[in-house]
Amino acid sequence: MVAEAVEAVAAEAVADAEAKAMNTPLDRVGLGWRPDLAVGILEHLDRIDLLEVIADDFFSAPRQQVRALKTLAAQIPVVLHGVSLGLASSAPVETKRLDQMARLMDQVRPEFWSEHLAFVRAGGIEIGHLAAPPRSPASIDAAAANLYRAQATVGAKPLVENIATLIDPPASTLSESAWINGILSSSNCGLLLDLHNVLANGLNHGYDPLEFFRQIPPERIAAMHIAGGKFISAPDGTQRLLDDHFHDVPDPVFELLEETAARAPGPLTVILERDGDYPSMDSLLAQIAQARSALATGRARRVPLVEAVA
Amino acid sequence: MSSSANQLEAFLARLYVDAAARASFKSNPRVEAEKAGLSDEQCAALENLDWIGLEMAARSFAKKRQLKRPLTWFATLKARLSRLRFFCFV
Numbered sequence: 271m272v273a274e275a276v277e278a279v280a281a282e283a284v285a286d287a288e289a290k291a292m293n294t295p296l297d298r299v300g301l302g303w304r305p306d307l308a309v310g311i312l313e314h315l316d317r318i319d320l321l322e323v324i325a326d327d328f329f330s331a332p333r334q335q336v337r338a339l340k341t342l343a344a345q346i347p348v349v350l351h352g353v354s355l356g357l358a359s360s361a362p363v364e365t366k367r368l369d370q371m372a373r374l375m376d377q378v379r380p381e382f383w384s385e386h387l388a389f390v391r392a393g394g395i396e397i398g399h400l401a402a403p404p405r406s407p408a409s410i411d412a413a414a415a416n417l418y419r420a421q422a423t424v425g426a427k428p429l430v431e432n433i434a435t436l437i438d439p440p441a442s443t444l445s446e447s448a449w450i451n452g453i454l455s456s457s458n459c460g461l462l463l464d465l466h467n468v469l470a471n472g473l474n475h476g477y478d479p480l481e482f483f484r485q486i487p488p489e490r491i492a493a494m495h496i497a498g499g500k501f502i503s504a505p506d507g508t509q510r511l512l513d514d515h516f517h518d519v520p521d522p523v524f525e526l527l528e529e530t531a532a533r534a535p536g537p538l539t540v541i542l543e544r545d546g547d548y549p550s551m552d553s554l555l556a557q558i559a560q561a562r563s564a565l566a567t568g569r570a571r572r573v574p575l576v577e578a579v580a
Numbered sequence: 581m582s583s584s585a586n587q588l589e590a591f592l593a594r595l596y597v598d599a600a601a602r603a604s605f606k607s608n609p610r611v612e613a614e615k616a617g618l619s620d621e622q623c624a625a626l627e628n629l630d631w632i633g634l635e636m637a638a639r640s641f642a643k644k645r646q647l648k649r650p651l652t653w654f655a656t657l658k659a660r661l662s663r664l665r666f667f668c669f670v
Contacts, residue, residue: 360585393590395597398645401637404592404625408585436640437633441588441625474633504632512640 297531297569299540299561301554302351303342307544310551317555320347322541325383326354329370336377343378349493349539350374352385357420357430358403358413358453359389368423375424384429384462384493385420387413387453402435405442405449414456429460429492434467434499434513438475446471447485460492465526466499466519470511483526488533496523496561497543515545519557524564531568538565584619591616591626595634596641606631 300320301311311318321342328336342348352371355363375383388400403409413430421427432450444452454461463486472479498517501509519542531538540561544554591613594601605612605626613623 360589389589389593392586392593395590395593396645397593397596398641398648401592401596401641403589404585406585412585435633436637437630440592440629441622502636504636506632508632510633510636 297538297540297562297565298347299542299558299565300347300349301558302541302543302545303348304544304548306548307551307554310554314551314555315346318346318558320349320381320539320541322349322351322543323378323380325350325352325371325374328374328378329367336374339378343380348378348380349541350378350380350383352383352428353400354390355385355416355420356388356390357385357416357428358387358409359392359416360403360409360412361389361392363416363419365423368420371420372424375426382429382492383424383426384431386431386433387450388433400433402433402437402439404439405444405446407444407452410444410449410452410456413453417453417457417459427457427459429462430454430457431462431464431495432467432471434464434470434511436474436510436512445485447482450486454487454490461486461490462493462495463491463530464495464497464513465523465530466495466497466513468526469520469522470499470513474510479522479526480529483529488530489535491530491534491538492536493539493541494527494530495541495543496527496557498523515543516547518549518553519560524560527561528564528568528571531565532571533568540565584622587617588622591618596638597645599638602634602638 298319300322301307301318303311303321303323311321323339323342328339339348350371355367355371357363371383386400389403390397390400403412417427417430430450430453432446442449450461453459468479468482471477472482496519497513497515498519499511499513499515500517502512503509527540542554542557542561595605601612609627609629610623613626618626
């Protein structure tokens with residue numbers, strides 16, 4: 271029994287060393303936990319590396335639901351994802367919400383937690399979703415202060431996520447990439463790069479998603495979201511891409527994923543997000559498999575460390 | 581943080597959720613922005629707002645709020661039972 275365990279540990283260490291030697295970090299692909307997908311997820315845990323759980327759904331949940339989440343976290347790696355803290359708000363993030371996140375983190379002990387670079391309320395008004403604040407040095411400072419408070423209360427820095435926006439935030443003085451880079455460097459947080467949001471903002475606001483992508487320091491990218499959306503008609507007859515998570519991941523997102531894998535030096539965690547119009551589990555698993563394949567193709571394009579040093 | 585940035589975010593939040601506020605603002609952006617106590621620079625930026633984006637964003641936020649509305653007692657019961665069933669698998 272002990273010998274088997276030692277062998278297993280040794281084999282894992284060898285695989286890890288081989289991966290490092292081959293310059294192929296241990297990437298993972300998982301799925302967003304949704305009650306509607308629960309049965310399918312639990313039947314296919316062997317094909318899903320980790321689950322991302324919406325933290326806010328459990329802030330006021332009954333004890334048995336939190337217990338169930340802990341049980342789930344004992345079976346498969348879990349990460350928590352916040353959607354309502356408003357970390358990029360110019361107002362200080364509410365202590366009550368940070369306390370709720372801290373309590374849940376303590377109960378579930380996820381691998382990491384993440385939140386959006388957005389404001390969700392201001393002047394007593396709840397917007398109901400993630401809104402992009404004006405991008406300026408002042409909003410970088412405000413986000414950094416909120417991230418500092420979040421870390422102090424929750425006990426760990428979150429990964430911060432770029433959001434999709436149908437309106438280019440007015441009164442902005444910085445590009446999106448400069449703004450995100452400013453927050454990353456002043457908070458020293460890692461980035462959860464949402465690839466569909468990059469695609470949507472690029473198409474909606476007239477820039478090349480790949481160009482945006484090249485301006486983000488790859489060493490900051492720790493995780494990625496992949497999702498799908500749909501084109502909606504604007505009153506002037508043009509179209510904009512809505513990031514609704516109700517559709518399959520489109521090819522350009524997989525291309526961005528491959529590009530990230532070719533550039534990012536660290537291990538990457540990829541989460542497939544789906545919030546409605548649920549397809550079959552086979553379809554979701556096929557998208558997970560396609561993500562693994564894009565990661566592998568991107569990693570294969572990287573210059574091996576040994577060659578780079580030589 | 582700067583109260584000027586707070587005021588601007590509060591003004592934007594109102595535009596995102598309130599159709600009447602959007603209509604007033606569209607008919608007279610400078611006056612409405614000044615009434616909200618925004619700086620000259622902010623007022624000027626708002627005059628060049630992406631109007632189409634504003635309407636589309638407002639519509640999208642309204643849909644999200646609609647989805648988050650409290651459920652009827654029957655829908656709540658159904659959701660709880662369904663959740664209980666899913667968590668029984670864990």
